Amino acid sequence: NAGVMQNPRHLVRRRGQEARLRCSPMKGHSHVYWYRQLPEEGLKFMVYLQKENIIDESGMPKERFSAEFPKEGPSILRIQQVVRGDSAAYFCASSVQRGSLHNEQFFGPGTRLTVL
Amino acid sequence: DQQVKQNSPSLSVQEGRISILNCDYTNSMFDYFLWYKKYPAEGPTFLISISSIKDKNEDGRFTVFLNKSAKHLSLHIVPSQPGDSAVYFCAAESNTNAGKSTFGDGTTLTVKP
Numbered sequence: 104n105a106g107v108m109q110n111p112r113h114l115v116r117r118r119g120q121e122a123r124l125r126c127s128p129m130k131g132h133s134h135v136y137w138y139r140q141l142p143e144e145g146l147k148f149m150v151y152l153q154k155e156n157i158i159d160e161s162g163m164p165k166e167r168f169s170a171e172f173p174k175e176g177p178s179i180l181r182i183q184q185v186v187r188g189d190s191a192a193y194f195c196a197s198s199v200q201r202g203s204l205h206n207e208q209f210f211g212p213g214t215r216l217t218v219l
Numbered sequence: 220d221q222q223v224k225q226n227s228p229s230l231s232v233q234e235g236r237i238s239i240l241n242c243d244y245t246n247s248m249f250d251y252f253l254w255y256k257k258y259p260a261e262g263p264t265f266l267i268s269i270s271s272i273k274d275k276n277e278d279g280r281f282t283v284f285l286n287k288s289a290k291h292l293s294l295h296i297v298p299s300q301p302g303d304s305a306v307y308f309c310a311a312e313s314n315t316n317a318g319k320s321t322f323g324d325g326t327t328l329t330v331k332p
Contacts, residue, residue: 107262134318136318136319136320138320138322143324144324145223145225145308145322145323145324145325146263146308146310146320146322147322148319148320148321148322151318151319158318159316159318159319161319162319194262194263196262198318206318207253207265207268208265208318208320209265210255210262210263210264211262212260212261212262213260213261213262
């Protein structure tokens, strides 16, 4: 039973290029969350998605960042025209929909984005 | 404004002793708290959680204590083992924003043999 998978694990982009980060949730999980971790800091919530729906994107920068979780396929976090400040570790987590409001999130290994 | 704070960036303890990791929060809407453990180059792993209707939750060597009036929680690890060496993150959620975890900056625990 594979856990949350993220690819690529490492991504290097030059300023102005696009970065696409992919996340495949655990089997049976319908909720996906994206977090960003800057060096020496904690994880910062970015966006919470269900299949084909964005539930909460309050942590997403207003420009250049977008996320989707299509009916088929992985969730994608897309960063257009990357800048050096986008360099960080991006973690995806997934959870199953249960009756309770708070569900344990299972994290992937992260994608480390480096912008040159 | 950081709503979840872990004021100790690092903690070092001897194997077999107790490790106490602390976390403070400012948002009174938070009613569910989680601790995660993270090894280098890996994602965080859920350890233990506590709802605001409780003041203590125990799971093996790990116990989380919640003091709502002080807006403070702590994670106790007894006895500490070298394999516990990792970064520990405290996180908080509210019922109105379930799924949106707010994380502290983490505490690096080192357990010396």
